[in-house]
Amino acid sequence: MSEANVSAPPSALVQIKGVNKWYGDLHVLKDVNLDVNRGEVVVVLGPSGSGKSTLCRCINRLETIGEGEIVIDGKILPEEGKELAALRAEVGMVFQSFNLFAHKSILDNVTLGPIKVKKMSKKDAEEEGMKLLDRVGIGNQASKMPAQLSGGQQQRVAIARSLAMHPKVMLFDEPTSALDPEMVQEVLDVIVQLAKEGMTMVVVTHEMGFAHKAADRVIFMADGQIVEQAPPDEFFSNPKSDRARDFLGKIL
Ligand code: ADP
């Protein structure tokens, strides 16, 4: 039997190993190491410009990395090619801006990926799409166009659209930052529900109440580095670094 057959699957679903990234002379990720375990919710906090979005984009290979490697469920993320498309489908991403297709219905937005990329039949994709829309509380809006929905509803569609690809891990980059305040909670509720169902997630957010409640682990980034990581109770009650204390002092 070859070695590959006997090795156990790695416990960490996402392994970020010694990742460095530069934009020109700007060193934006500095030797970042992070394992995200199956079913774990990792919340990433940190001041603006600290590299949180860049880290998410590297996990999804929307950005190339300068040094290091990123492993998703035991497979190294390649730079490009067919294999990258397949691996990228395993990593769902939800951005601050919802990026729905403006000229397609809500249901079409959700079924497009499964039909085009996963070669699912329209009927199966629509059946599953409806279930997903129900799950995020928008089943009754399926035939509407994105512009007819509120920001919070559109973001929930974006989440359903990601889930339709059956990702192994979901990345959320400030998913509520562009929303009117009254719509923040409905989106956070959907994310909390996903966490309860066991989805592995990396969530960049400035919502400290959510971070405290939903995170298994808080990662604090500053200047492209992971400065501190701890369970939320510990991080919020006893931040160890000056940078984290300063950050919490400003935000809480
Ligand atoms: P955060 O999400 O924590 O606010 P970002 O990852 O967006 O931080 O940015 C990290 C640093 O990289 C910032 O200094 C930002 O200005 C810079 N940066 C981000 N994207 C680019 C880019 N495409 N080209 C050059 N610099 C960038």
Ligand code: MG
């Ligand atoms: Mg950002």
